[in-house]
Amino acid sequence: MDFPFLFTWSKQKDATHFNLKEVKDHQIILESGQRIFDLTSISFQASFGLKNQQIINPIIEQLRNVPMTSPKAIFPLKTDVTNKLLDLINLGGKIFYTVSGAESIENAIKIARQFTGRNLILARRKSYHGASLGALSITGDWRNQDHLTLSDYTVRIPEPDDDPDLEETRKIILKAGPDKIAAFCLETVSGANGVYIPAAKWWHGIQKLCNEFGIKLILDEVVCGFYRTGRAFGFLHFPVKPDFICMAKAISGGYVPFGALWVSDECARSYDDKILSCGLTNYAHPLGLAALSGVLALTSSMEFQNKLRNLIPHFSNQLNELRDLPEVTTIRHIGMLAAIELNKSLSFDSVFQQGAYALAKDKMLILCPALTYGIDELTTAMRVIRKVITA
């Protein structure tokens, strides 16, 4: 069948697609009536379900009152929600708003370069940072190929397991010239590339290199932000002090395109008398801010926190029950984010047909269920995963 639009990241003739009728809390309902459990929060953004009124209502209200503004406008929602986000991050600093993860990364790179007067960015091979040219240039996975990105400005560092003491990374820095390196840009825990969770010791080493050479630390929290790993941000598990934090996806629950970049005090202040040459038409869009206010109200509630405290060990138990299956070789997980490695390949279609929406990549399944799943509901959804694996 031919469509009047293009599908992302696919050969158009083979592109996976489905006929959507409606969505429920954690289910996609097809025109055929089949119900599919969403086990990846779609693309990691639907962390609070597909129809969460606590986020939808503030957006509708905002749409009725002040549906759009100017980047120059100051209004209570903008000030209040930004202060709440800063409280959650708890490192001082300021927020620069965007409309996507890639844009948060782009602006982090731009500001880090401007602030340091250095050009190079250190990045991992197993990484994804977004589809715009700058974000793609530091991305290490297959999506970087074919696009003639600005790779001259990217320096690859080894994967954490291959360089636990960062001896190789240090050599790479010395070879490239520390005075040319603006920043590391790192996913706190890699998402689509396999949920690799660097050891605290590795993060400690990264921080030491930053301190020693004046290299800034850009953390990509586009997947890990907003309680995905059990804490408000992934970096709170590790001994690091970021200079930039890139956010998107769950920041608005996926209901409107939105993103944000946190910038340290030191960096933000440097623009007091210098032009911050960054901006976008839909800067601090009121619908995005309204969604964020809903997300922050929801996630700060005792009810959400208590439920999540029970859901995470339940997810962990469900994963542990899969460990003994002969098809399963390794499971990595943190909070509500997991990678299951198998001794056989799975496709998105084969998983979907059995009733689950999950990221299937060669011999790996990535799971990232909404943080709002009920215990019994998650058990039922995970039964589909067991069926998929053992089929």
Ligand SMILES: Cc1ncc(COP(=O)(O)O)c(C=O)c1O
């Ligand atoms: C870790 C990470 N960073 C950045 C991005 C880019 O976000 P967006 O697609 O909103 O531009 C993604 C998207 O999948 C991501 O997973």
